Amino acid sequence: MSTAAWVLGVDSGGSGLRIALATAGVEGGVTEGGVTQGGVRLVDSVVFGEPVRTGAGGIDAGHLLQRLVPAAEGLLGRAGADRLAAVAVGAAGMATLGGDLRATLPGALRRSLGVGRLALAADAVTAYAGALGQRPGAVVAAGTGLIALGTDLSGWRRADGWGHLLGDCGSGAWIGRAGLEAAMRAHDGRRGGSAALLARAEAVFGPPATLPGQLYPRADRPAVLASFAPEVARCGAAGDPVSVGILARAAGHIAEAAAAVCPPGEDLEVALTGGLFKMGDPLLLPLRAELAEHLPYARTVPAVGDPLDGALVVAAALAADTLRLPREPGMLDTTTPQPTDRT
Template identity: 55%
Template sequence: MTDTVPDTAATHVLGIDSGGSGVRVGVARANAYGGSAAQNPLTGSPTPMSSTPLGWSSPPLGWSSPPLTWSSSTPAVVGARGIDAEDLLARVLPAARELLREAGARRLGAVCVGAAGMATLGDDLRARLPDALADALGVRRLALAADAVTAYAGALGQRPGAVVAAGTGLIALGAVPEGAAKGLGVASDPDDASRTGNAPSTGGASRTGSAPGTGGVPSAGGTSSTDAASAADAAAPGGDTRWAATGWRRADGWGHLLGDCGGGAWIGRAGLEAAMRAYDGRDGGSKPLLARLEAVFGPATGLPGKLYPRPDRPAVLASFAPEVGRCAAEDPVAEAILRTAARHVAEAAEAVCPRLESSEVALTGGLFRMGAPLLTPVREELAARLPGVRVTEAAGDPLDGALCVAAALAADELRLPRDPALLSVV
């Protein structure tokens, strides 16, 4: 595919969000991000603070008109080649055509497809979507993104910072968009050199010499950690070797057996363990959590038989996280679990947040709907670990992010870093 569509001809953009809980499609006007420059996610400018009941800043996306959307609760099929492009197309193309007709779209400027598993399961999408979408919709600009990237774009637009997405699991993603570091101060982090081997290259190389989230795939430039660290030391004031160049940085998202620390499954498992300790009479047990276990799952001795055979064990564990939140006000064990979870959230954010004076951290995902029992300690941990970094609520969700990326691409203003696994443009 080549960029042959004139910007002036683009009237609308299309966003597709394919996740574990279903598929969504959105259509918005290509210039739908109205309001002042500070409200426009395409500019990268800071958004004015606004007060919420919890005291968080909440940057609006600045829609001049809301997008039209369609959704299905059935996730895309995953087969031998990963996410099945034919299955995805069979569902989203009829929906897209209807939304475009309803919107009165004359010319589709760009499409962004954000998908869970794009990095490791996206081969079929990368092979088939460009031609299929060009043939079906006449679009010549396509961005293929991991769902973490569209979550980032939905939360912060193209501003530098970090996003922690927490639901059943937990992943943090940080970015310095192209041009964002120019003329901005870089905070000093004297301990960072011991934690990181190199800085992300412009192509998105990670601290280990691999693209984040690719499972060890070498970066396009092949830069060694020694060379990258030297270049970063020369370029970054204060010795912050991570963010001398634009790029992505990822932390966690490794699943409930290897990580996702502080996510819903992690909290639920910790709560159930405390309940079982109370049943046994061991230290660290919680009688309130035991009572909630028995109310939700039945007798404690039957829990292993109900949990271990389930193929959706992470979701079952995460279903108990709200019970931990409900007990936290009166139960010190539950409160301690959430405080530890908050520390994990802040650690992930700290690991990926660029040390720029304009950086923000946004929190997104269903876990944070738990409210004050989790958000209060998260705010305290973030303030301690990232002093001076503004903490915000996410401006939008991954579908908003897909539309934001598509609109930026249609306007030739996409500054989020390209990465073979995380964000590619074809």
Template identity: 40%
Template structure:
């Protein structure tokens, strides 16, 4: 989305806004110039997980350096920086210290948040409700609304986001892994329903006997599994029953997480966002059906923007000191 001159998010600020959205399938950076004009966008590498934790701090610094080199005029004066990244709460040693370091290095107020926060800000703006973000992983998050939660220590509430081994139910890695499990069951002769997925798996990874060596040794395993989710969706699109069941299951799991995050004390608004939403009506219809089955009072809305838009909103809120930190969610 290209913003016109006079974007209200930079109006009255002393410099440009920078937002970063980091995930297992890739990263993006946007600069919103204070002087107006179109925003600048940069694509970057996926976040990897290794023995020392997440590569997010390195990716953040590399992308910021690249942006400042590419657009020195737009980044010469910054009003605020907002960063949303997966795995911050569990795979980065000290997110608060990272935020402090980045603020000092950049000379500008900086906030970092789990990617669910920026997904929420992108999808709902400052309104209350819950957002389910389906990307490489899956996480649901709710907030009562900025006006209602000013200064609240427990405003943000999350469900899932525990990674592809323990959770991320309904996300890309979850769907890709289940697709490969069905393919392996067909290969073993246990359940031939996964035959079409076995064919897709061979096309992507080669001989099934080689799949464990290809997947178990990868530091970016979640991203690789999420890439196969596209194949599962494609097989489902051709009417394969097993693949259709998996895609519908993803929608239902997303709905369950979203409703759990919403609870009974938040505005009854729910939004499904993230790259996997592109799977189409098979997933989104199952999501809506599960929501209606459990909570007929909940309204399902369209996302106002994506997580990158949310990271720019986080930068603006940080620049105006309008959004306080909350352990496990936002650090500044």
């Protein structure tokens, strides 16, 4: 693009919905003034605390549109912008639950906002774009759950992200569950228990015998499990050997996922993004050692931005016809104007 254009980024996940308006085509790299990868400058944003509904048909496109269209119109009006060059929507569950979005959003956004260029991406893809931009490498996104995504720009490689029952190994839910298991072992007098973790479990949840009733009926069980992960980190920092061992195993799982998706090559980048890595040294120190062992040819780098930043990066690249990230059904789907379109 020879001049700056208006783009919209959307990040829809379990914690809510975020929508951001930015200008693309801004000269420069990452600066304190808000210019991110690809010359994208954030202008304004809207946050909804409640997540978009999902049902038997997957992510509810109608519910998303009820929020997205008025919010976009408000952002454009406040900025004095005339039209959007492109929109990118990153959503949790896009690969498996995004059928309604893919069928509905292109036509609906064309009619309501005049948008002809649209990207629909899995949230792991926007996390990747936010962390590394459009460079080859690998990203591990970890919070309550965990997924690793890598690319050599010809296709995507994915590892884990299978949920707390089948995977998400090394995630917050995994660490929290392992910590609570160790607490219950100590409560029973079995081997492998931790008195320190038992004390923290009692402080957080009350009598140990009540834990099954507090966990099993909950629809948000992974988040409840993950809420105990910081307690494991605190006990590990205080020298509890069981907690140290849990965090070491988590670090091994994370490094294995990164190694599974990182493309071959020299001096590739691996970025870590998500709330799990805010736990600090109790997790990061063993993780650095594991990454050095599993990926000696790669460099661990900080994530430049988050999934909302990534959605803006994708939207800007789509607007400029410079999108290099692989288009793949369920991972990154795009629509662009046909030659007869006026948008």
